[in-house]
Amino acid sequence: MNYKIPLFQLNFDEQEVLAVTETIRSKWISTGPKCEELETTFAEMLGVKHAISLSNCTDALHLACIVNGIGASDEVLCPSLTFAASVNCIRYVGATPIFCDIRGLHDINIDPEDIQKKITPKTKAIVVVHMAGFPCEMDEIMEIAKKNNLKVIEDACHGPLSEYKDKKLGTIGDVGCFSFFSNKNISTGEGGMIVTNNDEYAERIRLLRSHGMTTMSYQRAKGHATAYDIVELGYNFRMDDIRASIAIVQLKKLQADLDKRVDVRKNYLTALSGIEQIEIPFKNNKEFVSNYIMPIVLKNSTVEKRDALRNYLHENGIQTSNHYPPIHKFSIYKENSSSLPITEYVCENEITLPMYAVLTNKEIAWIAETIKTFFAFYE
Numbered sequence: 001m002n003y004k005i006p007l008f009q010l011n012f013d014e015q016e017v018l019a020v021t022e023t024i025r026s027k028w029i030s031t032g033p034k035c036e037e038l039e040t041t042f043a044e045m046l047g048v049k050h051a052i053s054l055s056n057c058t059d060a061l062h063l064a065c066i067v068n069g070i071g072a073s074d075e076v077l078c079p080s081l082t083f084a085a086s087v088n089c090i091r092y093v094g095a096t097p098i099f100c101d102i103r104g105l106h107d108i109n110i111d112p113e114d115i116q117k118k119i120t121p122k123t124k125a126i127v128v129v130h131m132a133g134f135p136c137e138m139d140e141i142m143e144i145a146k147k148n149n150l151k152v153i154e155d156a157c158h159g160p161l162s163e164y165k166d167k168k169l170g171t172i173g174d175v176g177c178f179s180f181f182s183n184k185n186i187s188t189g190e191g192g193m194i195v196t197n198n199d200e201y202a203e204r205i206r207l208l209r210s211h212g213m214t215t216m217s218y219q220r221a222k223g224h225a226t227a228y229d230i231v232e233l234g235y236n237f238r239m240d241d242i243r244a245s246i247a248i249v250q251l252k253k254l255q256a257d258l259d260k261r262v263d264v265r266k267n268y269l270t271a272l273s274g275i276e277q278i279e280i281p282f283k284n285n286k287e288f289v290s291n292y293i294m295p296i297v298l299k300n301s302t303v304e305k306r307d308a309l310r311n312y313l314h315e316n317g318i319q320t321s322n323h324y325p326p327i328h329k330f331s332i333y334k335e336n337s338s339s340l341p342i343t344e345y346v347c348e349n350e351i352t353l354p355m356y357a358v359l360t361n362k363e364i365a366w367i368a369e370t371i372k373t374f375f376a377f378y379e
Helices: 013-028 033-046 059-066 085-092 113-117 138-148 200-207 216-219 241-272 303-315 331-338 341-349 361-378
Strands: 050-054 075-079 095-098 102-104 107-110 123-129 151-155 175-180 192-198 292-298 350-353
Touching: 013 241, 033 050, 033 192, 050 059, 050 123, 050 138, 050 200, 059 085, 059 151, 059 175, 059 192, 059 200, 075 085, 075 107, 085 095, 085 123, 085 200, 085 241, 095 331, 102 341, 107 113, 123 138, 123 241, 192 200, 241 292, 292 303, 292 341, 303 341, 303 350, 303 361, 341 350
Parallel strands: 075 095, 075 123, 123 151, 151 175
Antiparallel strands: 050 192, 102 107, 175 192, 292 350
16 A cells, blocks of 8 residues: 555665665675774764674674573563564573563553562563663663662664663663664664673674674784684674665764654644543653654553554555554463553554654644544544
């Protein structure tokens, strides 16, 4: 279906084409100078010591678990309202995910109170996910982690340049992970980044992303080394220079894109303000955020009613999505299932509306009017 208003629009133009062409003509297309440039720029933008490019955010989360010493017999506290990668990474290292509920319809991030309740002697770490780019309650979470000697992994794939009390998301915990998937604020098709201020973590991540090799092909090609050793069982988690060249262009566009998204969200808040049947998560947020997606949650609703509204929006040319099905309800995680009433309600009654920088006031008004019309007839 060709939607009049799509869920997302890729922020690509001739700059990305030229960047890729330049890289191909350089005759170095694997991990090399463009990856190095991207890592330096990304680290500077976030004010963090180390940024290491990777093939995707899933690999970043996997390595985050490894360098934080998470393994078999450990438990890791995490949300269920997230994409599967945020939890799969825990299972990759043999640990057990312990699902925590979210704060409420007004704040669909992990609840620090539920984190505190579910700590056991086996708890090793907390994975937080900054939904839609809005920050979790990091002061409370970091205090809980400090008191209980827990590691904190930030899944910040929704929040490049999002802030929490003047700190960039991804730089508050022990390790931060970012995604460059095709629909993210920074898009390279596939790709990711892991950031940390821990020198030892960074050194080990660089080893693990490339088979545990002490030097990479680019270093040897530049004459900085003539041989290599393999000192640890690593992986092939490298980003290539073609994607890195796209990411460099995307980073140059990022701040302007996010500034426009701030205005788009303000227009949404105004247009949707009179609809009593919906709650807008994070509507009172004052921090600068990426506004990766635009979630709404239906109040006093059912999954059938939510789906009816989605269908009505689609019939009127408006594409929507659902972020996300609850992880603890998937077949593979049923053994780890627990009672998460708020998560389950939100997952069944959330709708993700279109969000991108060039979304117009007229289009936002049409989306809001369509929602109002639905409720007028449905009820």
